[in-house]
Amino acid sequence: MNDNEVDMIRADPADAAAWRAAGLWGDDTIASMVARSARTQPQAIAYVADGRRYTWAEYERDSDSIARVLLSGSLLPGDRVAVMMPDGPAVHAVFVGIEKAGLVAVGIGARAGDRETAHLLSLTGARTLVTTPDQHNRTSVDLRSDVAALGATLDRMVLVGRDALVVDADLAEGVVVDDSIRLRPSDPDALFLLNSTSGTTGLPKCVMHTQNRWFYFHELAARAGRFADDEVFFGALPAPFGFGLWTAHFTPAILGCPTVVMEKFDAHAALDLIESERVTVLCCVSTQFIMLLNAQAEKPRDLSSLRSMFTGGEAVPFERAAAFEDTTGAKVLQFYGSNETGALSHTTLDDDREHRFGTAGRVIGEMNVRLLDPDTHADVAEGVRRGQPACKGPAMCLGYWGDDGANRQLFTDDGWMLMGDIVEIDADGYLSVVGRTSDFIIRGGKNISAPAVEAELVTHPAVAMAAAVAFPDPVFGERVCAYVELRSGADLTLADLVAHLASRGVSREWYPEHLVIVDELPRSSGGKVAKGELKDDAKRRSADLND
DSSP states (O other): OOHHHHHTOBOOHHHHHHHHHTTSOOSOOHHHHHHHHHHHOTTSEEEEETTEEEEHHHHHHHHHHHHHHHHTTTOOTTOEEEEEOOSSHHHHHHHHHHHHTTOEEEEOOTTOOHHHHHHHHHHHTOOEEEEOSEETTEEHHHHHHHHHTTTOOOSEEEEEOTTSOEEEETTBSOOOOOTTSOOOOOOTTBEEEEEEEOOSSSSOEEEEEEHHHHHHHHHHHHHHHTOOTTOOEEEOSOTTSHHHHIIIIIHHHHHTOOEEEOSSOOHHHHHHHHHHHTOOEEEOOHHHHHHHHHHHHHSOOOOTTOOEEEEOSSOOOHHHHHHHHHHHOOEEEEEEEETTTEEEEEOOTTSOHHHHHHSSOEEOGGGOOEEEOTTTOOBOOTTOOEEEEEEOSTTOOOEETTOHHHHHHHBOTTSOEEOSEEEEEOTTSBEEEEEESSOEEEETTEEEEHHHHHHHHTTSTTEEEEEEEEEEETTTEEEEEEEEEEOTTOOOOHHHHHHHHHHTTOOGGGSOSEEEEOSSOOBOTTSSBOHHHHHHHHHHHHHHHHO
16 A cells, blocks of 8 residues: 555545534644644643643644654654553643644554554554653563564654644754744644554454544434533543543543543542542443542542433443442443444433443444344344344444454445444344354453464463453453463463463453463364353352352
């Protein structure tokens, strides 16, 4: 894919025109929203993080500076710039700076392993990396060397401190920002960001985002939660990923309201911030709100400011969600969708508790959800309410970057985008997830490919065969459990296995947290590993552990 092709990546003109005509898409960008707040409320707070209060004026100034530093190089419109930074004001200023420079951001999670990082750099062609002076307890020089050893080429590194100031560009001291460099206007219908998503096998794929899909998503959330003009957000999800994008990058900028963010989530510290900052909207996955609920029981805080809590990415546990509402008075809301599809259904303040916790909410009409036979992708028969959901609407992404095979799996032949679940939709339009078509383990809202984990497990010299399945967990929902056949005479501990994966640069989320050594993995009649038996065994082990 060359740069001219990159510059042309944008939503289908017919779809964009239709969504604009319906008032679902517009002409705003996050850069224009930040500029508006910097003009109308310059000293108001945009972000609260690590004891610092970051104003809209600083947000505008720093994103301008980052844009000009990037443009001082040889980058062309549409070039990709990778971003690998912890959560905080700086990562948002960097994203807006890349937008203002007319470039495309490649969001890499701060916990990504070296292999994943090198893969994303190579896949996207990003040869510039914006990062902090230290990453994973090593210098930026070492990071550059480590990913280079894995085949990724970095022509330039721009170092940005946690205070969002450029501290070093291309490893040269004394950064001088040339204020005469002109910024480039952005197009909300065009590709502006790539982020990673778990594939069913191998390393992550990259999802292509427009800004307008997230402006539309904001409108859904604003209606569902009836946002007022005095909201204070708490975004507990990492910025590069979909949930983190709308909750800490888009919606707060559109509303011009303050957002609390944390470099690393800690339940007790989060509760202290909710109390002290009078947070009104909490955004987190189920794992995090369960941790918050447990921490609140240990040390009660005044959480009366909370009005709503948005969650998603995994099933909402009914009893714990009810306990959260009873404890805080905030309504628990959710979206059902994916990084690729956006939202297919959602709950609102108008839904009763049974629907808010017992379903994934009512289907969103503008997303035109269809139910398909998972084998043929034909529409299910009239009257059938179960199938694989497909959609076509304004919350969709543009597809996967540089992966025609993955796009053929993502889209039907007639252009509808698929989810990897089996759902039921009742007569009132409420959707419930009843199964999966893909072999994923969902840990704390993060999709982890079981086949990809298995491919790493068998690289250990003691492992003859391996299978990875979900181990039910009361906090994280699921954890990775490895069932392993050993080679003759070999021994293996969980610590040995994790150390081996770490040495291979495997991302931390893939590490197994339970290890079961078996004489032989069970097989189905077709000779494949009988994962159903392993999943049942993992459920029994989990029940025994948590009794």
